[in-house]
Amino acid sequence: xxxHLPDHFKCPISLEIMSDPVILxxxxxxxxxxxxxxxDAGHRTCPIxxxxxxxxxxxxxxxxxxxxxxxxxxxxxxxxxxxxxxxETLISTLASPSSTLDSxxxxxxxxxxxxxxxxxxxxxxxxxxxxxxxLAAVDDPLLQEKALPLLLNLxxxxxxxxxxxxxxxxxxxxxxxxxxxxxxxxxxxxTIVTSLAVVEVNKAxxxxxxxAIGALxxxxxxxxxxxKKEAATALYALCSFTDNRxxxxxxxxxxxxxxxxxxxxxxxxxxxxxxxxxxxxxEQMEGYDGCVQxxxxxxxxxxxxxxxxxxxxxTSLCFYSQRMVLVALExxxxxxxxxxxxxxxxxxxxxxSNLIRVLRGNNHHRLK
Numbered sequence: 001x002x003x004h005l006p007d008h009f010k011c012p013i014s015l016e017i018m019s020d021p022v023i024l025x026x027x028x029x030x031x032x033x034x035x036x037x038x039x040d041a042g043h044r045t046c047p048i049x050x051x052x053x054x055x056x057x058x059x060x061x062x063x064x065x066x067x068x069x070x071x072x073x074x075x076x077x078x079x080x081x082x083x084x085x086x087x088e089t090l091i092s093t094l095a096s097p098s099s100t101l102d103s104x105x106x107x108x109x110x111x112x113x114x115x116x117x118x119x120x121x122x123x124x125x126x127x128x129x130x131x132x133x134x135l136a137a138v139d140d141p142l143l144q145e146k147a148l149p150l151l152l153n154l155x156x157x158x159x160x161x162x163x164x165x166x167x168x169x170x171x172x173x174x175x176x177x178x179x180x181x182x183x184x185x186x187x188x189x190x191t192i193v194t195s196l197a198v199v200e201v202n203k204a205x206x207x208x209x210x211x212a213i214g215a216l217x218x219x220x221x222x223x224x225x226x227x228k229k230e231a232a233t234a235l236y237a238l239c240s241f242t243d244n245r246x247x248x249x250x251x252x253x254x255x256x257x258x259x260x261x262x263x264x265x266x267x268x269x270x271x272x273x274x275x276x277x278x279x280x281x282x283e284q285m286e287g288y289d290g291c292v293q294x295x296x297x298x299x300x301x302x303x304x305x306x307x308x309x310x311x312x313x314x315t316s317l318c319f320y321s322q323r324m325v326l327v328a329l330e331x332x333x334x335x336x337x338x339x340x341x342x343x344x345x346x347x348x349x350x351x352x353s354n355l356i357r358v359l360r361g362n363n364h365h366r367l368k
Contacts, residue, residue: 009069012048013038019106021066022059026051029062033102087111087121088128095133101142108137108146115153122154130154131167138172144181148188155195165202170209177215183227186219190230197237207244217251220260220268228260232267239271245278254284262294266306269298273309276316285317292317292327299336304345311337311351318358325359334359 011018011031018031026046030038035047036059044053093099093107111130115122125131131154137147151169155161169192176189193216196202206212216238219231235253238244254275257268272295275281285291298310314333317324328334337359340352 009065016103017106018065018069019102019109021062021069023062024059025053025057029065031102032059033100035059087114087124087130091125091128091130091133094130094137104137104143105146108143108150112146112150112153115150119157122157122160125154126160126163131164131169135168135172138176141181144176144185148176148185148192152188152192152195155192158199161196161199161202165196165205169196170206170212174209174212174215177219177231178211183224186223187227187230190216190219190227190234193234194230194237197234200241203238203241203244207238207241207247213238213244213247213253214251217248217253217256220253221256228265229267232257232260232265232271236267236271236274239274242278245275246280249275249278249280249284254281255288258285258288258291258294261298262290266298266302269295269302269306269309269313273312276313279320282317282320285313286321286324292324292331292333296328296331296333296336299333299340304343304348307340307343308345308347308351311340311348311355315351315355315358318355328359 009017011021011034012028013030013034016031018029020032021029022032022035023029024035024046026049028046028048030047038047039057044055044057045051046053090107090111093103094111099107111125115125134147134151134154137143138151140147155164155169173189173192176185177193180186180189193206193212197206213235216231216235219227220235223231235248239248248271253271257272257275260268261272272285276285292314295310295314298306299314302310314324314328318328334356337352337356340348341356343349343352
C-alpha cells in the first residue's frame with residue numbers, strides 16, 4: 001500500500017508510511033519508532049545529514065504531517081481499494097509472529113477503519129480467518145486497545161454474532177472485563193457484550209459463562225465513567241433473559257446499582273427496572289435502605305427513560321409488598337405519579353397509571 005502514497009509520507013529509515021511522525025533537531029521527520037530504535041542503538045547523528053545530535057535529542061510530534069497522512073488514507077480511493085482487495089495482507093501482518101509491533105498496530109488501525117461501515121469487508125475478514133488473529137491481538141496487552149474496536153466491528157452483523165461466540169470471544173472479553181489494559185478497554189469489552197447479546201441465544205451463553213455477569217457487576221462497583229455506563233448497558237441487555245436476572249442478583253448487583261443510581265448513573269435504573277421483575281431482585285431492593293427514595297428522586301429529576309424504568313421498578317415492588325406501598329406513599333410517590341400522567345412520553349403515562357392503581361390498592365388489576 002505504501003508504494004501508492006506520496007514519498008514524503010514515508011519514513012526515511014523504514015521506508016514505510018509513518019504512523020507517528022516526529023521532527024528531529026536536524027529538521028528532518030521520521031517515524032517515532034524508527035528514529036527511537038536508531039537512537040537506542042547509540043547513534044547521535046541525524047540519519048540523513050549525519051550532523052551531530054544532542055545527548056538527549058528531542059522528538060517533536062509533526063502534527064500537521066500526521067493529520068495529512070490520516071486524511072489522505074481516509075480519502076484516497078486507490079488506497080482504500082487496495083486494502084479492500086487484499087485484506088488478507090493486513091490479516092497476515094497481524095497474525096505473523098515476525099511482524100513488528102508497529103506493523104501490527106498499523107494493520108489493526110486500517111482493518112478497524114475499513115470494517116466500520118462496510119458489511120462486505122467484514123464478511124471478507126471473517127472468511128479470511130481474521131477472527132483468530134484478532135483474538136490473539138486482544139490477548140496481547142500491547143495490542144489490546146487497538147484490537148478491541150476491530151472485534152466490536154466484527155460483532156455488528158447479526159449473522160456473525162453466534163459464530164464469534166463459538167470461536168471463543170466470550171472468554172477473551174470476560175478476561176478484559178476483569179483485568180483489561182485500561183478503562184477504555186473494559187468499556188469497549190462491555191460494548192461488545194451488548195452487541196453480542198442482541199441475539200437471544202447469546203444472552204444465555206454469555207450469562208452462563210463463569211464470571212461474565214460478575215465481571216460487569218465488578219466494573220459497576222469499582223469502575224469509573226464510561227466503563228460503568230457500558231457495563232450497565234451490557235447487564236441490561238443480558239438481563240432481558242430471565243435466568244440472568246437471578247445470576248445478577250446473586251452477584252450483588254442490586255445494592256451496587258442502587259448506589260450508582262443515587263450517584264447519577266441513570267443507566268442503572270434500567271437494570272433495576274428489569275431485576276425488579278424477579279422475586280430475588282425485589283427482595284434485595286426491599287431490604288436496601290433508601291431504595292424507594294432513590295427511585296423517587298429519579299421520578300422527580302430523571303430523564304424520560306429513567307422515569308419509565310423507575311416507575312416499572314416501583315410498580316413491581318409495591319405490587320408484591322404492602323410495606324413498600326406505605327413507604328412509597330410516605331415519600332410522595334403517588335403525587336409525583338399523578339403529575340406524570342401528563343407526560344409527553346406514552347410509556348411514562350402508562351407506567352404512571354399502573355403505579356397509581358397499585359398504590360391506591362387496586363392490585364387486582366393485571367399490570368400491562
